[in-house]
Amino acid sequence: MSAVVHWAALAPLLALVGSIVNAFFGRSMKEPLPGIIASVAVAAGFVLAVLAFIGLQGSDHGVQVTLWRYLTAGTLHLDAGFMIDRLSVTMMLIITGVGLLIHIYSIGYMHGDDGNSRYFAELNLFVAAMLVLVMADSFPLMFIGWEGVGVCSYLLIGFWYRDRANPDAGRKAFIVNRVGDVGFLLAMFLTFKTFGTLNIAAVNAAAPGMLYGSAVLTVIGLFYLLGAAGKSAQLPLQVWLPDAMAGPTPVSALIHAATMVTAGVYLIARVGAVYAMAPAAASTVAWVGGLTAFVAAFAAFGQTDIKKILAYSTISQVGYMIAAVGVGAYWVGIFHVLTHAFFKALLFLSAGSVIHALGGEQDVRKMGGLGRKMKLTGTTALIATLAISGVPFLSGFFSKDAILSSTLTSSLMAGNGGNALYILLLITAGMTAAYMFRWYHRVFAGESRLDAHAAAHLHESPRSMTWPLAILALGSVVVGYLGLPEFAFPNFIQRWLEPATTAVDFNHLAASTDWLLIGLSVLVVAIGLGVGWWVYEVRKGAPVAAFKDSNLASASRGALGFDALYRILFLASGEGVAEGIATLDREVVDRGLAAGGAGVGLLGRLATAIQSGFVRAYALAMLLGVLALIAVAALTGVLK
Amino acid sequence: MVPTPYYIALSALLMTIGSVGVLTRRSAIMVFLSVELMLNAANLAIVAFARQWSVSGAQTALSGQAAVFIILAIAAAEVAVGLGILVTIFRNRVSTDVDELSEVRL
Numbered sequence: 001m002s003a004v005v006h007w008a009a010l011a012p013l014l015a016l017v018g019s020i021v022n023a024f025f026g027r028s029m030k031e032p033l034p035g036i037i038a039s040v041a042v043a044a045g046f047v048l049a050v051l052a053f054i055g056l057q058g059s060d061h062g063v064q065v066t067l068w069r070y071l072t073a074g075t076l077h078l079d080a081g082f083m084i085d086r087l088s089v090t091m092m093l094i095i096t097g098v099g100l101l102i103h104i105y106s107i108g109y110m111h112g113d114d115g116n117s118r119y120f121a122e123l124n125l126f127v128a129a130m131l132v133l134v135m136a137d138s139f140p141l142m143f144i145g146w147e148g149v150g151v152c153s154y155l156l157i158g159f160w161y162r163d164r165a166n167p168d169a170g171r172k173a174f175i176v177n178r179v180g181d182v183g184f185l186l187a188m189f190l191t192f193k194t195f196g197t198l199n200i201a202a203v204n205a206a207a208p209g210m211l212y213g214s215a216v217l218t219v220i221g222l223f224y225l226l227g228a229a230g231k232s233a234q235l236p237l238q239v240w241l242p243d244a245m246a247g248p249t250p251v252s253a254l255i256h257a258a259t260m261v262t263a264g265v266y267l268i269a270r271v272g273a274v275y276a277m278a279p280a281a282a283s284t285v286a287w288v289g290g291l292t293a294f295v296a297a298f299a300a301f302g303q304t305d306i307k308k309i310l311a312y313s314t315i316s317q318v319g320y321m322i323a324a325v326g327v328g329a330y331w332v333g334i335f336h337v338l339t340h341a342f343f344k345a346l347l348f349l350s351a352g353s354v355i356h357a358l359g360g361e362q363d364v365r366k367m368g369g370l371g372r373k374m375k376l377t378g379t380t381a382l383i384a385t386l387a388i389s390g391v392p393f394l395s396g397f398f399s400k401d402a403i404l405s406s407t408l409t410s411s412l413m414a415g416n417g418g419n420a421l422y423i424l425l426l427i428t429a430g431m432t433a434a435y436m437f438r439w440y441h442r443v444f445a446g447e448s449r450l451d452a453h454a455a456a457h458l459h460e461s462p463r464s465m466t467w468p469l470a471i472l473a474l475g476s477v478v479v480g481y482l483g484l485p486e487f488a489f490p491n492f493i494q495r496w497l498e499p500a501t502t503a504v505d506f507n508h509l510a511a512s513t514d515w516l517l518i519g520l521s522v523l524v525v526a527i528g529l530g531v532g533w534w535v536y537e538v539r540k541g542a543p544v545a546a547f548k549d550s551n552l553a554s555a556s557r558g559a560l561g562f563d564a565l566y567r568i569l570f571l572a573s574g575e576g577v578a579e580g581i582a583t584l585d586r587e588v589v590d591r592g593l594a595a596g597g598a599g600v601g602l603l604g605r606l607a608t609a610i611q612s613g614f615v616r617a618y619a620l621a622m623l624l625g626v627l628a629l630i631a632v633a634a635l636t637g638v639l640k
Numbered sequence: 641m642v643p644t645p646y647y648i649a650l651s652a653l654l655m656t657i658g659s660v661g662v663l664t665r666r667s668a669i670m671v672f673l674s675v676e677l678m679l680n681a682a683n684l685a686i687v688a689f690a691r692q693w694s695v696s697g698a699q700t701a702l703s704g705q706a707a708v709f710i711i712l713a714i715a716a717a718e719v720a721v722g723l724g725i726l727v728t729i730f731r732n733r734v735s736t737d738v739d740e741l742s743e744v745r746l
């Protein structure tokens with residue numbers, strides 16, 4: 001093992017330095033310098049990650065880099081330490097690699113914005129926090145990164161803070177994430193109580209020695225799931241992600257598609273040993289993922305905002321990943337994180353290119369036919385659409401197929417409805433193909449519905465934006481080949497990740513069954529795309545118009561009413577409590593204090609009457625006082 | 641030798657005159673003068689007692705006389721400061737009527 005692996009520990013520091021430079025000196029710099037500084041910082045991190053990747057080729061074990069001990073309390077010792085192993089290096093490559101492309105894209109996208117340097121400072125800070133999250137060797141340090149990305153997400157969602165809706169969306173994301181964070185904290189407390197340590201590797205080493213299926217492991221697993229559900233926008237905490245689209249589009253691509261929302265997947269993959277001993281918790285994870293995938297795919301049909309469709313799609317795809325790590329197929333989950341990072345970042349950046357070209361328009365009803373005017377954006381968006389739909393030979397096909405087959409064969413899902421989960425995810429795959437076809441067709445194909453002003457303004461985006469699109473499009477095609485179906489082909493990503501993750505037993509299917517499953521998923525995708533094509537291309541959207549007022553359509557538009565439900569449950573009751581406290585404050589506290597103040601004022605006015613200001617009156621008072629003292633002394637004999 | 645009670649009686653008389661002066665006079669100069677009178681009444685009482693103790697006792701009691709010197713010195717210093725203030729007040733207001741000096745109150 002070479003020393004280069006250790007250097008990877010510098011990656012978060014580099015991004016942090018980039019952030020600090022931009023935060024303190026960025027305002028006086030001329031564009032595009034802040035963007036270049038930020039991109040260089042991330043590029044350096046990418047180089048370190050690549051070096052670590054090369055350095056780890058020959059070794060199954062990772063490198064532990066302990067920097068310093070920052071807390072000692074009783075038997076609890078907390079070190080600032082990084083775990084650079086195959087799993088964390090994979091995440092680092094995604095974060096810095098896709099992150100670099102998005103940074104470069106942002107130089108073009110954020111051109112001329114007042115907050116240019118602030119944007120890059122926050123984006124770099126996000127990369128630093130995300131790297132800390134994935135590299136941490138202990139839960140508390142991971143939690144620091146976890147909160148760090150939450151803060152950056154909050155800051156960047158509300159980046160254009162002059163429009164009130166944006167910071168409100170940021171606040172919503174932050175508050176919903178708090179619920180998940182409580183789960184993470186409780187899980188940490190229980191972990192420490194059970195294992196006596198918060199070091200991730202130590203917990204994973206100790207977990208197999210625990211009682212299989214014990215209640216405490218199940219509860220720990222469920223609390224980590226709650227944490228993951230908050231960060232990864234899974235049921236029932238998924239409501240913040242669609243609103244998070246208020247941020248700049250590259251932020252949606254980096255934070256709310258490629259990296260931060262996959263933190264929950266990473267967390268569950270990291271504590272795989274706990275879930276391997278708690279099948280009830282693991283299958284709950286899988287079902288939460290599966291149901292989220294389905295519900296979000298359903299909601300994606302009803303959206304008309306170009307980014308919100310993608311947001312629900314992200315929730316749905318992260319649901320697939322959560323399902324994969326839930327059934328114990330950790331390499332599969334991370335593989336889908338990888339492929340999704342490419343095609344979803346590409347979808348968002350294509351959407352950003354469209355929004356940029358149309359001067360801020362986000363309603364797909366006012367788009368259409370853009371592929372003819374924006375050839376490169378249209379082509380890359382088509383590649384990404386086909387990749388996420390699961391069309392054969394593109395990346396999404398390989399990773400989604402691996403997820404589907406692992407739900408059927410996982411030993412953790414035996415007796416926990418693995419077959420039902422498979423069917424649910426298969427149906428969702430068909431829905432994915434259909435709603436993504438709708439997205440592509442509404443924006444890039446069909447007749448143009450632009451208004452005259454937007455049509456005149458229409459232009460292809462600058463080069464710093466189109467180049468990242470092209471590279472991501474290439475990635476959306478080729479990264480899938482890292483994980484060819486493992487029963488018939490060499491599978492690089494499985495061999496690469498298996499030493500760093502927990503081994504879970506999977507049943508082996510006959511090769512013919514495997515081929516059958518692949519054929520089935522291709523068929524479902526073809527049906528999904530075919531339905532989309534028939535509805536939007538052949539019938540010009542007529543079936544949708546007839547369908548518009550049905551309960552199903554309005555349920556999809558409202559995303560099954562989670563937001564409305566939470567508004568009643570939490571916002572209304574919270575407002576009631578706040579109203580009560582406000583009344584109490586006004587009627588009791590304020591009035592009491594006002595009365596007390598008035599009383600003191602009265603005393604004060606009485607006291608001022610004595611202070612006449614006449615020196616001779618004071619002298620008389622002194623004289624009388626002295627006489628009184630003398631009298632007291634004489635009568636009581638104190639002086640003797 | 642004059643008996644001590646005589647001195648004390650004179651001291652009490654001076655103190656009373658001084659007190660009445662402070663209370664009744666409105667001119668700051670006269671108030672000041674009366675204060676000095678009271679100080680000297682106290683001084684007189686102190687030296688009278690000091691003499692009585694040194695005559696009747698075996699040792700000479702100098703502490704009383706020393707105290708008087710300290711009081712005289714402090715009184716001189718006080719006069720210097722006080723008169724300075726008075727001069728300033730007079731320059732500003734062309735009056736030293738203490739009843740008019742009541743601005744500091746609310």
